[in-house]
Amino acid sequence: MKILKPAKAGTLESSDIYITVYPNDGEGINIKLESIVMKQFGSQIKKVITETLGELDVENVDVVAVDKGALDCTIKARVEAAVRRSSL
Amino acid sequence: MYDIYIEEFNLSNSLEIEHFLSPFEIELEDDVEHTLVARIEGKIVGTCSSSGNIIKSIAVRCTCGNTGIGSKLVTQMMNHLFDRGIYDVFVFTKKTNTEIFKELGFREIVSSDKVVLMENGRIGIDEYVKKMFVKSGLGNGRKASIVMNCNPVTRGHLNLIRKASEENNEVVVFIVEEDKSIFSFETRIDLVRKCTKELKNVHVISGGRYIISSNTFPAYFLREEEKSSQYMEIDLQVFGKYIGPVFNIDKRYVGSEPYCNMTQSYNEGMKKILPEQGMEIIVVERHAINGIAISASMVRKKIREDRTEDIKDLVCNEVYIYLASKEAEETIKRIKESDFLH
Numbered sequence: 191m192k193i194l195k196p197a198k199a200g201t202l203e204s205s206d207i208y209i210t211v212y213p214n215d216g217e218g219i220n221i222k223l224e225s226i227v228m229k230q231f232g233s234q235i236k237k238v239i240t241e242t243l244g245e246l247d248v249e250n251v252d253v254v255a256v257d258k259g260a261l262d263c264t265i266k267a268r269v270e271a272a273v274r275r276s277s278l
Numbered sequence: 279m280y281d282i283y284i285e286e287f288n289l290s291n292s293l294e295i296e297h298f299l300s301p302f303e304i305e306l307e308d309d310v311e312h313t314l315v316a317r318i319e320g321k322i323v324g325t326c327s328s329s330g331n332i333i334k335s336i337a338v339r340c341t342c343g344n345t346g347i348g349s350k351l352v353t354q355m356m357n358h359l360f361d362r363g364i365y366d367v368f369v370f371t372k373k374t375n376t377e378i379f380k381e382l383g384f385r386e387i388v389s390s391d392k393v394v395l396m397e398n399g400r401i402g403i404d405e406y407v408k409k410m411f412v413k414s415g416l417g418n419g420r421k422a423s424i425v426m427n428c429n430p431v432t433r434g435h436l437n438l439i440r441k442a443s444e445e446n447n448e449v450v451v452f453i454v455e456e457d458k459s460i461f462s463f464e465t466r467i468d469l470v471r472k473c474t475k476e477l478k479n480v481h482v483i484s485g486g487r488y489i490i491s492s493n494t495f496p497a498y499f500l501r502e503e504e505k506s507s508q509y510m511e512i513d514l515q516v517f518g519k520y521i522g523p524v525f526n527i528d529k530r531y532v533g534s535e536p537y538c539n540m541t542q543s544y545n546e547g548m549k550k551i552l553p554e555q556g557m558e559i560i561v562v563e564r565h566a567i568n569g570i571a572i573s574a575s576m577v578r579k580k581i582r583e584d585r586t587e588d589i590k591d592l593v594c595n596e597v598y599i600y601l602a603s604k605e606a607e608e609t610i611k612r613i614k615e616s617d618f619l620h
Contacts, residue, residue, distance in 0.1 A: 196365050202353040202382050203346055212365070212400060222400065224383050252400055256383035 193251045197276030200260075200268040207235075207260035209268045211276050212252040219243055219250070225257035238262050242269040282347060284354050287313040287325070298322045302337040310335065314355055316347045326351045328359060330492055333369045352382050356398075366399030388515035395512050403488055403516070407524045414450070414483050414525075422446040422529040422560075425489055425517070427574070429459040430600075431470045432592050434533060434572035437565035442531045443477045445560075450525060452485035456492055460578065460612050465600070472596040488516050510547045518555030529558045536564060536571050567591055581613045 193213040200208040214220065221236055235257055242265070243251060253269075260268070287295055292306055295313065299306060306313070309329045316324040316338075324338035324347040333355055338348045359367055369379055373394045376386060384396035387403050397403065422442045428435055442449045451474070453467045461469075463484070471482045485491070490513055521527065530552055535541040549559050564571035572592050580588050581601070590598055600606055 196360070198357070198360055202349040202356075208353070208383065210360075210365070226381065254383070254398075254400055 191246045191248050191273055191277045193248060193273065193276045194278075195276055197272050199271035199275065200264075202256060202258060204258050205260060205264070206258050207265050207268050208256040208258075209239075209265075209272045210254040211269075211272045212254075213276070214250050214252050216250050217252075219248070219253070221253045221255065223255045223257065225255075225259075227257070227259055234262075235260075235265060238265045239269050242266045243273070246270060246273050248273055281318070282323070282345065282350065283317045284314055284350055285317065287315045289313055294322065295325060298325060298339075299335065299337055304335055304337055306335055312355075312358060314351055314358075316351055323347060324351055326355050328355055331359065331364045331367055332492065333359075333367060334371065336369070336371050336375065348378055349382055352379075366397065366401070369396045369398075370394075371396070388512055388519060390508050390511040390515065393508055393512065395516075403520050406486065406488065407520050410483075410486050411524050414481060416448070416450065416481060416525065418526055419448055420446075420526055420528050421448040421450050422531055423450045423452065423522075423525070423527040424531045425452045425454070425485060426470070427454040427459060427490075428461075428466045428470050429574045430461050430466060430577060430593065430597050431473055432565075432572050432574055432577055432597075433567075433594060434565040434592075435470070435574075436473055436594060438531055438533045438562050439474055439480055440477065441562050442529075442560075443480050446529065447479060449477075449480045449531075450527065451480060451482045452489050452521075453482060454490045455484045455486055456490070458492070460616070461609055465609065469597050469600060473594040489513075489521065507543065507547065510544050511551060514544075514547055514551040518552050518557060522552075522555055522557055527557060529560055531560050531562060533564045534561055534571075537573055537575070578613050581610055 193211055196210065196212045198208065198210040200206050202208050219240060221239055223232060223236055225232055225235055239253060239255060289310065295306055295315065306327065307329065310327040311329055313325060313327040315322045325335065326333055327335040333352065356367060369384055371379065371394060373389050373392055376394050379396050384398045385402060387395045387397055424439060424442060426435055439449065439451060451470065453470060455463050457463050459466065467482060467484065474480045474482060530548065532545055532548060535545055545561065552559055566572065577589055577592050586601065589601065601610070
């Protein structure tokens, strides 16, 4: 899927994650993550985001994620929603 | 647990919100475009507003405890801005709110003793200023700097630029990018470039979004008398902390200000804040003709009064040619219709 315009999904509330995706010019996948559980789960959250993008065939995207302790399934859902919105 | 409702607030009836804000010593600014309120059982318990890409006038009643009202309000405001194509958001708030906004994904840019400026854009100030520098094509040598609006550029501006040019190896002139002046940004920078083309060590570039822009220099929530000094400090901190080091600026030139109080106190603030960041301030006496200091507002006044001949003494030839051209008709019409501050 191609990222055509900026789009977002999620909220800044507890146990959620706020995902924003932006198009970029063939610069691959860049993820900027902030999380309240960065030390424990930072790499795991990035992994889930990257995998979800892979499943959706997204090759080029800037992702900004503000995590409030979301579970993996939440992260996956938010990433997918943001990507689908951006490719409408 | 109470139900919290977040809704848009109709600004035509601002009394209720002003009443809510007054104990926080926060005002609803005139330039606010959109306001959200959180209500519990019909009573306002929190609010935030936006103006352009800035979120401000934020307050939550603390008796509501840790109910996440603030984050709900800010999320909704960010969604609102996002839908309007505003992706990079700034927040101006009390310094005590810094931690709350960090949790919401904002990064601190600078703070004065009372307020903090934060941002959440993809490209932060560090990266932005580096890009500005690369784009300018400038080398790493030491430079003097001048920040100007030039609405339009006068012989006074040129006098200041010339002096800096004579006294330094290289000079960077930042032109305020914000299009809130009568002469458009494109016209302002173009005329400065034309008037300074003889001065080979002078580089005229855009000030970008962090030099005297509505991001670094908004009218915000502090009470009038404190307002200007606080936001000037923010703007100057940004210049000293981010622009100066990247461009290797060790001096900032400024013309003395006989007319405008705001510019005058900005100059005073400069002398206080920039030397702390290792920058020397050089005040140059404003260029005068027959004992009267030249200013851009004087030029605009002459245009308003149709005394175009008098303008010849105040501006360089390129500006005079521009003013006589067809291109300038719209601008001249605007000048005659209004009276802008800067």
